[in-house]
Amino acid sequence: MRLLTVSGVGHGVAQGTQASSEGKTISPAWGKAREGGSELYLPRDRRAAQRGPAARSPVFYNPAMALSRDLTIAVVAAFAEERGHPLRAWDALSATGVRAVRLLRETRAMGEILCTELHPEALQLLRANARDWGGDAMVVEARDARSPPPQGPFDLVDLDPYGTPAPFLEAALRSLSPGGLLAVTATDMAVLAGPERSACERRYGARPLRTYLCREAGLRILLGAVRREALRWGLRADPILSYAHDYYVRAFLRILPARGEDPLPLRSIPFEGYEGPPLPSSARGGPLWTGPLCDERFLEGVKPAGTSADLQGATRLLEILREESGVHALFHYEMGEEAKRLHLSEPPSRGAVLEALRASGWKSARTHVTPSGWRTEAPPPEVARILKGLDRR
Ligand SMILES: C[S@@+](CC[C@H](N)C(=O)[O-])C[C@H]1O[C@@H](n2cnc3c(N)ncnc32)[C@H](O)[C@@H]1O
Numbered sequence: 001m002r003l004l005t006v007s008g009v010g011h012g013v014a015q016g017t018q019a020s021s022e023g024k025t026i027s028p029a030w031g032k033a034r035e036g037g038s039e040l041y042l043p044r045d046r047r048a049a050q051r052g053p054a055a056r057s058p059v060f061y062n063p064a065m066a067l068s069r070d071l072t073i074a075v076v077a078a079f080a081e082e083r084g085h086p087l088r089a090w091d092a093l094s095a096t097g098v099r100a101v102r103l104l105r106e107t108r109a110m111g112e113i114l115c116t117e118l119h120p121e122a123l124q125l126l127r128a129n130a131r132d133w134g135g136d137a138m139v140v141e142a143r144d145a146r147s148p149p150p151q152g153p154f155d156l157v158d159l160d161p162y163g164t165p166a167p168f169l170e171a172a173l174r175s176l177s178p179g180g181l182l183a184v185t186a187t188d189m190a191v192l193a194g195p196e197r198s199a200c201e202r203r204y205g206a207r208p209l210r211t212y213l214c215r216e217a218g219l220r221i222l223l224g225a226v227r228r229e230a231l232r233w234g235l236r237a238d239p240i241l242s243y244a245h246d247y248y249v250r251a252f253l254r255i256l257p258a259r260g261e262d263p264l265p266l267r268s269i270p271f272e273g274y275e276g277p278p279l280p281s282s283a284r285g286g287p288l289w290t291g292p293l294c295d296e297r298f299l300e301g302v303k304p305a306g307t308s309a310d311l312q313g314a315t316r317l318l319e320i321l322r323e324e325s326g327v328h329a330l331f332h333y334e335m336g337e338e339a340k341r342l343h344l345s346e347p348p349s350r351g352a353v354l355e356a357l358r359a360s361g362w363k364s365a366r367t368h369v370t371p372s373g374w375r376t377e378a379p380p381p382e383v384a385r386i387l388k389g390l391d392r393r
Pocket residue numbers: 060061062065069092093094095096097098099116117118119122143144145146160161162
């Protein structure tokens with residue numbers, strides 16, 4: 001790839017001015033830009049870059065994932081606070097290195113971050129970002145993330161792949177120190193929550209649930225797969241914050257030595273004693289994680305840093321996750337589904353449903369999974385009674 005020496009030359013980058021440090025080389029395909037509270041070099045052709053590996057721009061950067069990075073920064077800062085020392089981290093699938101740059105520049109949580117990548121052009125951009133924005137703490141290596149790097153163990157490993165994280169789970173889990181944090185994204189929602197059933201069985205050892213609950217079930221399938229892989233290595237993976245958003249799911253899990261009862265929260269749907277929202281008789285799926293999606297106590301310490309308008313998405317999502325984590329219920333209800341099932345003629349608003357459920361003494365909250373859904377500890381007949389009472393006929 002042709003490199004350009006930049007010395008005060010403007011290139012009209014939409015989101016920032018061109019780097020001007022004497023003698024520093026960057027490709028004309030990159031420009032200085034800003035995400036969150038950090039400046040760094042990003043591909044100029046972001047539209048192409050976000051489409052994935054086959055797209056025209058070879059270096060991946062997806063601006064729509066800024067929310068995932070905003071939240072990661074808040075979670076990692078809270079985790080480091082709890083851990084009591086700066087974190088050694090492995091950003092296994094680094095691309096531009098935007099996660100590492102932001103963690104280093106926007107938190108005081110980080111010691112050293114090892115950034116690995118295989119794509120040659122991504123590596124060039126990653127190295128330029130490390131040199132100009134990451135300092136000595138950001139170490140770049142051309143390395144396959146499917147095997148554990150010798151620099152481990154780490155306090156934090158972040159897996160943010162195209163599609164499935166399955167090929168990288170083993171290396172990540174084996175690279176974490178006891179009590180370490182695994183951050184993992186999956187964007188293969190057609191597999192986790194859609195029609196690609198056999199791919200789901202192959203990648204995650206589970207069947208997707210083909211109902212309105214498919215996205216929450218997809219998140220729980222990912223959590224279950226991480227949990228099972230951890231058990232193979234004598235470890236236990238406890239979710240401390242996990243969510244489904246747009247076209248991806250993301251989870252943060254604390255990795256500890258396993259205990260005897262660990263396989264228990266993995267179940268296939270339906271299971272005996274299931275008491276959640278009514279499921280169609282055809283609903284079959286899993287095995288999946290049936291425990292909590294978030295750790296209520298950990299969430300209290302998670303605060304998005306900074307004041308930028310960009311953080312509104314992460315702040316709102318966190319607010320709902322906090323509310324939701326106080327309600328201990330597997331699966332959420334959804335108004336359209338309930339209206340159909342109960343033949344409601346004018347379904348009430350979610351606010352009215354929550355008010356009525358709480359007035360009857362049931363812990364209930366909005367769910368982050370869908371704007372028309374809620375989570376409640378009320379048993380299904382009680383939910384049905386309350387919804388029918390609210391029908392605005
Ligand atoms: C979705 S992108 C990462 C995005 C990045 N984490 C971010 O926040 O913008 C996935 C990256 O993983 C790299 N990759 C794919 N397979 C890899 C492997 N086996 N080892 C190391 N890197 C790999 C790809 O080249 C690509 O740049």
